[in-house]
Amino acid sequence: MISLAIEAFAPAMASFRSGRDFAAWLGLVPRQFSSGGKERLGRVSKPGQADIRRLLIIGAMSQVQVVSRKPTPGSWLARMLIRKPKMLVAIALANKMARKIWAMLTKKEDYRENLLAAAA
Structure with a gap:
């Protein structure tokens, strides 16, 4: 389902320099208000492809x-859920998924x- 939506609505993956750029195009990264070397991140921006x-x-x-x-002890998701609200963790996971999708489509893999998670 997601691959069909990406093929239909997204531009070519080669037009994005990195997975972060693709995630930013989707609206899954925090807005930056950085200046003078001090990094300030705001709320997750929502422009981009809503579908x-x-x-x-x-x-x-x-x-x-x-x-x-x-919960799976030691997993990234379980550790995040202990500290953060569920919706914020879901957005972070969606961001991770978008970056993985970009990597798979650009490398054609x-x-x-x-491997570490599969061995555990």
Whole structure:
């Protein structure tokens, strides 16, 4: 579903320099108010492609619900859920997913699960 939406609504992945640029285009990164070397991050900006962003957030929220019911000790998601609200963690996960999608599409690779996570 998400791949069809990306093919239909997103420009070519080569037009983005990095995964962060793609995530920013989707509206999944905090706004920056940085000056003089001091980095200040604001709320998550919401300009960009709302359809793809919504699909990523829905998928991330379902993963957050699963992990919040049955936490996996030591996982990035479980550690984040201890400290942060669920919606904020879902946005961070959607951002991560967008960056992975960009990497897979630019390198023309299939998804490979993290070897360390698979071994545990």
